[in-house]
Amino acid sequence: MKYYYLFFFCFFAQSTWATALPQYGFWCSGRITLENNEVLEGEISYDLKFDAIQIKKGGIVRTYTAQNINSFEMFDPIKYRHRKYVSIDHAMGEGYKRKTFFEVLADGKLTVLRKSKYVRRPRVTEDFRAPHIYLNVVCRHTYYIYKEGEFMEVDDFQGQVLPLMRSHQREIADYVQRCDLKLREIHEQMRVVNLYNQLVAIGPADELLTESVGK
Known part of the structure; x- marks a missing residue:
């Protein structure tokens, strides 16, 4: 039973995850939950x-x-997936905090948030006779593990996040091998985190193994 579950999760996750962010001016159906819980x-x-x-x-x-706002949710018809954002106090520098939006990529035992913002990146033209420098606007993402009001910025998934999944290390390793994941891209990393959260919700690793053998 356990291996059928891992195989299904491997197949299903390949077709549902996307990382692009809707651009400003993009309208889609959704809902907002205000600070007073009005929807x-x-x-x-x-x-x-x-x-x-x-x-x-x-x-x-x-x-x-x-x-x-407490949170808002929307359905992205381009990537065909549901997105959820939450408003959380975040350190802005110089000792003060301000509420800002984070996209929820994974929610459970491990909660992963993403903060996106536009930055300007210089680009030099290929005309060497009269080179010009332009500023391209790109979207930069920063990822965090969020727990008990604290943020841990993630820049090394295998070094920072995988060790947090020790309770289901065997299932995670089997899943990574079966799905041939390199764990370099965010969509592959979130597949592993979501699997871990589901395994935790089912129960401890020893209980899962006993249930699988019994069936």
Whole structure:
């Protein structure tokens, strides 16, 4: 039973994960949960540059920031997947914190959040007679393990995150081998984290093995 489960998860995860972020001006169906737990539903658009969310309903467009929102969810029809963002206090430097949006990539025993922002990256033209430097705007992602209000920035998945999955080390290793994962790309890393969270939800490794053998 355990191996059928791992095989299904391997096949299913290949077809459902995507990492692209909808751009500003992109409207899709979704809902917003305000700080007072009021829920608003309609067409929403996430303005990544200003870290604000707009909702359009009945011809009226309203704008909210992370200061008055608990979370928002939307369905991305381009990547065909559900996205969820939460508003969390985050250190902004100089000893103060401010609420900002994070995308939830994995939620469970291991919660993985992603913070995205636009940055300018210089690019030099190939005209060597009169080279020019342009600034390209690109989206940069930073990943965190979030636990009990604390952030751990992740820049080495195998060195920082895999050791946190020791309770199901054997199942994780088997899954990585069966699916031929290199664990260099975020979509492969999140497949492993999501599997781990599901295994934890099922029960300890020894209980899972006993159940599988019994069936």
